[in-house]
Amino acid sequence: MTTGRDQAAASESRSRPVRGTALVPHARLPGVQHDRHVLTSTVDVFGTAHWLLAERAPERGGELPPFDALVVSVHRGGAVERTELSGLRARWPHLDRLPDGGFVVAASRARRYEDGDQVQVFDALGRETRSFSVGDAIEHLLVDATGTVWAGHFDENPAGIRRWSATGQIRWATDHAPGAGWIMDCYALNVSGPVTWACPYTDFPLLEIRPDRPDEPVKVRTNTVRGARAVAVHGGRAAFYGGYGEERDRLAFGELTETSVEPTDTGLLTLPDGALPGRRRVVARGSRIYVQAEPFTAWGVFDLGG
Template sequence: MESVRLTEYARLPRAYGRLHLLHSTVDAYGRTHWLLTEAAPGPGPADPYEALVVTADRGDVYETHLGAVRLYRPRLDALPDGGFVLAEARSKPRVHHVQVFDALGRSSWTFRVGDAIGHLLTDTSGALWVGHSDEGVYGDDPLSHPGLRRWSSTGEPLWSFSPGPGPLDMSDCLALNVHGTTAWACPYMHHPLIEVGADGSVRLRTTRVRRVSGLALEGGRVAFLDLDDVLTYGRITEHTVEPEPGAARLVRPDGRALAGRSLVCRGPRIHVRERGGTDWSVFDIGRGDR
């Protein structure tokens, strides 16, 4: 099988290397953010602590100091107004596990979006797209049961997935791509490609893929990344994704195999950070690798 090499994308400056990394992401505008603390917060309900967001934006690096963070192992994304949203993946009923900060790093809102968050991505309007794993879909928290929801940055529900006949189900939101104000999801168990507009309109296309963990889309084409780091490609039609011949294994920029990773999917790009690392690399379906 041929290989496709990732391209280096963003690197945490060495000056911050001594700090503890809580989470990192790539936002709706392509900026990279690292959420850092002096030390890892203790388990259980966290006492308020200070955190630092380091942002890399087209060669510029700047800091945002967050005050009174109350989450133990938060996920991070950025808001268009310069603020940030943090969310604890696991939560208990009635416990607020989402914390929103303004551009000055002040805590402004807290609310709940449901247990077992697998994906948290903001869009260019500032809305939050939240995809849940099967532990949330089949768990005790009704907020998680739809599997995929869109929330305002102040905690107002804007849209939720509703299952339908045939492959329109959501047992586990395996992959989520948010670009502009549109989201694409690939859920278990039938693995359809679901397109959701900002107005809540839903389009479903059947696929022949399995074990999907990420996806990238551009110009009527889609690339699916599976759990073994194998890329397969398809052509998007009115009701289906028709497979294209060939497959390729996604590898590091130096050609070596990936060793565990987390993904952020944004339009034509799949951003990759290896487990335990701070650097980001990227696959771009429109880059002409094939």
């Protein structure tokens, strides 16, 4: 049984600086926006950070009428852009940006939405242009450099990982991935250029997904790292972030062979000041793992590529 004293000690330990690999500051929400509620935040395929802000936090239960929200985008050079989105319907949304400047907003749960109403696509002026559904239980929703949408589902939807056009046509699914085992829950998903990486429950293989390669759309590598919530890959190396229990802040490294990931080293990934992040959001893009700790106003980055 965990006591209040145990919880306090764990909290103190988590906030205490520790030795490890420190995140590098990447982007910060401008202070003038801190009076709004952060519904969600992400880093897109080009490295721009986005915050979806509302006047108030959503309430649990009851109906959620369409509402307006603000996207604040901080580009890698520090320039700030604001886009008003009209008529959002997602209570617990996912957000990403399209290459044409528009946005995709998706409800993580599809049960309260009519068919075709779960994912909203907005143009660069914040106007909804279309909507469609990708299925219940979204764990990850990421847009790649070509504008296609990747959805990774958690265990209440056996669809696994699927790729969609921005108009709602399915382009690829993990039922086309022989040898990957049962993909029950998409723990880690990395979407950037022509290759997508994933590390799903239950066997946690590292999947190298190239849908446009008809002879081998998925290469499956066995992997001994369990429970990672993000994976980065660069130059024949992989880094896995997160895990179960005491390994939730783990940063594990491995070398890629043709059939496996061979472990090489393990450490911790910390905030820039050396503290452990506690509650966090994580986004993986190519060689980079972005981490955002509560209160979710700043992103840090770890780059496996140096």
